[in-house]
Amino acid sequence: MPDVITIDGPSASGKSSVARRVAAELGLPYVSSGLIYRGVTYQVKRYGINPDDEAAIVRMLGQHPVQLVPLPEGNRMLAEGQDVTAQMHTLEIDQAVSAVARHPEVRAYVYRSLRALQPPFVVEGRDMGSTVFPDAALKFYLTATPEVRARRRLGERDADYATVLAELIRRDAADAKQIPPAPDAIIIDTSAMGLEEVVQTILERIRRAGAKTP
Numbered sequence: 001m002p003d004v005i006t007i008d009g010p011s012a013s014g015k016s017s018v019a020r021r022v023a024a025e026l027g028l029p030y031v032s033s034g035l036i037y038r039g040v041t042y043q044v045k046r047y048g049i050n051p052d053d054e055a056a057i058v059r060m061l062g063q064h065p066v067q068l069v070p071l072p073e074g075n076r077m078l079a080e081g082q083d084v085t086a087q088m089h090t091l092e093i094d095q096a097v098s099a100v101a102r103h104p105e106v107r108a109y110v111y112r113s114l115r116a117l118q119p120p121f122v123v124e125g126r127d128m129g130s131t132v133f134p135d136a137a138l139k140f141y142l143t144a145t146p147e148v149r150a151r152r153r154l155g156e157r158d159a160d161y162a163t164v165l166a167e168l169i170r171r172d173a174a175d176a177k178q179i180p181p182a183p184d185a186i187i188i189d190t191s192a193m194g195l196e197e198v199v200q201t202i203l204e205r206i207r208r209a210g211a212k213t214p
């Protein structure tokens with residue numbers, strides 16, 4: 001069994017749903033890296049920090065840290081010990097998170113949190129395969145057109161289709177630096193695939209890779 005399996009892709013490509021299902025099938029924990037960036041953004045807003053002020057964000061995190069709890073039934077986000085998971089997937093956090101996540105020192109904070117976790121696990125995000133776990137045994141990258149992703153996301157946000165689509169396209173552009181897939185990632189275009197089909201495709205690739213491992 002590989003130590004670390006990475007599943008990356010743009011917003012609403014299905015990373016967290018797929019990672020959770022794949023991890024459950026393998027009996028492994030799954031880890032949502034985006035939830036840490038969301039937790040940091042929540043604290044930035046809570047403490048009224050300017051999202052452009054990298055040094056102030058890092059200082060704030062020293063006093064008011066966040067912690068990811070990767071439970072199999074769903075990752076939880078703790079801010080100073082308080083469970084704030086329910087407030088992580090709002091349009092307000094969607095719109096602010098990329099500005100916070102672009103700072104190298106913020107990324108270093110998140111990378112340290114992720115690398116401190118004990119493998120094996122399935123981890124999802126943008127740059128898990130390209131940057132954070134370059135030695136991961138297996139790397140997947142999910143794509144889908146913005147329109148398909150916006151339709152999937154509709155209903156999870158308090159917004160209409162046009163707003164959800166515009167927000168997805170904006171976030172893709174804002175995250176462009178960390179979005180490119182690792183050169184050795186297996187790319188799966190899920191535009192015409194159901195969730196279960198994506199999960200089974202990945203599990204099949206993992207089984208095949210496992211069969212090749214001595």
Ligand SMILES: Nc1ncnc2c1ncn2[C@@H]1O[C@H](COP(=O)(O)OP(=O)(O)OP(=O)(O)O)[C@@H](O)[C@H]1O
Nearest residue numbers: 010011012013014015016017152153190193194195
């Ligand atoms: N292949 C698929 N077919 C249909 N629906 C899907 C598929 N993959 C994911 N979904 C649905 O799309 C929505 C978004 O999926 P999910 O939250 O897993 O994406 P994500 O990439 O983790 O998003 P984000 O990066 O914004 O957190 C969910 O409602 C999920 O059930």
Ligand SMILES: Nc1ccn([C@@H]2O[C@H](COP(=O)(O)O)[C@@H](O)[C@H]2O)c(=O)n1
Nearest residue numbers: 033034035037097098101125126127175
């Ligand atoms: N590896 C990652 C993961 C996430 N981000 C940033 O966090 C935002 C939220 O991520 P979700 O997966 O929960 O949507 C995302 O838009 C990025 O700004 C990142 O930079 N790297």
